[in-house]
Amino acid sequence: MSQDNAAPTPAAEQGSRNLWLRVAAAVVLAPGALAIAYLGGWIWAVLATAVAIGLFLEWLSVVGAARDFRVLVIGCLTLLVCGIGLMFDKPGPAALAAVLGVGGLLVLNDQPRQWTASGLGYAALALIASVLIRHDPDHGFVALVLIFLIVWGTDIGGYFAGRGIGGPKLWPRVSPKKTWAGAIGGLVLSLGVAFGFALAGFGKIVPLLILAAILSTVSQLGDLFESAVKRRFGVKDSSHIIPGHGGLLDRLDGYVAAVALAALIGMARDSVDGIGRGLMVW
Template sequence: MSELLVRTATGVVMAVVALFAAFQGGYALAVLAAAAATAVFYEWTRLAKGWGAAWYIGGFAYALLAALSLLWVRERAEDGRSLLLWIFIIVWATDIGAYVSGRSIGGPKLAPAISPGKTWAGFYGGVAAATLFGGAWVLTTGLYWLVLLLAPLFSVASQGGDLFESWMKRRAGVKDSGRLLPGHGGVFDRLDGLLPVAILTALAVIAGMA
């Protein structure tokens, strides 16, 4: 089986599991969030081995806060299910938009010293896709209108999370954070963009902006 097929199949399975947990909420989402946070922290500690205790503490807090944020959004927001799905749409649309526009347009590199494959075309494509699909979801579900304005900002945050993890991997001298997900590397590799968006969305809910 080709690498693209393996990557696609794994991605579909992950999306189905995430959507099932989002619709179910409660115990299903809590178990998935806890498992994902545990895997992220484990891979973080492997990347940051020898960097000092502050990195371990920071990684634990980062993974835990993101997991709690997902649960907070789902259970505490006025329309938690729709808002949680909006988080997924923003992250997934950003990834796909960045990949498609980056590969098809190319051009100047975004951060060649950190992630040589990323381009400015990919960056803007990711923001555009997240704004378009995230906005469509807001209008379809009737989420608070301010969420429309958050889509491009959170797309930037998602790409920032991706770049941060790429920097960690470059410093650690590894290609992937782990090998758990065929065709994708580790769990941290797949959730690097979701972590900051989950946290920021929870903060937006607390601030009354979502």
């Protein structure tokens, strides 16, 4: 058989299959997430709480603490209280509950207490930041969409630029497949997202481009952080709940980092009631 007619290699077949799984999962999940984000209010808080609990459970599985009943109870109750506080527009008590929950895990004698406490803080941060960003009734949804599209654009640009161009690895000890070309490709596509928002009248072009560059970079750092944690514990995927993507941690690592920073930027610019305006540079 000639080389031209040779069957695709198993690696190529697996890569193609994985790509289609990723696309199919995105087509199913992304519209649902956007629809609930559009509705906002308690239904968005419920989704954010459920996702935060899922992130925490996957984190425990990665660090080998999934069977510790006390950790499970403290963590899940903490996130439930946070979510309820946010549903009733009480971010202060929600943040206090998160601090107390993390402190509770730190005082447990069992190991790895620092890892379980970090996982609860990680999940609580994702929950609180996601709800606070959406809090602004006028601009919160647009702000969330901007974050979503920057993170998704970073992932998509990184995937195709990394595969199509290749080249030097970004950080081979942590993530052997990621390349500098992929990192730059993700950044470029995120800038395109910001440019589109500016053209649509959702902010000034220069601040939006700067914001996109920062959030894209932080998103990639969040991805690397999650990869480092998995490598530390010898885990490939946090779970297999999302076909082609792995688990919630695998899919949302960049989003968690980006939304947390976006919330901090919003709070630095304005009060909690003005997070949408602060983030979107109105």
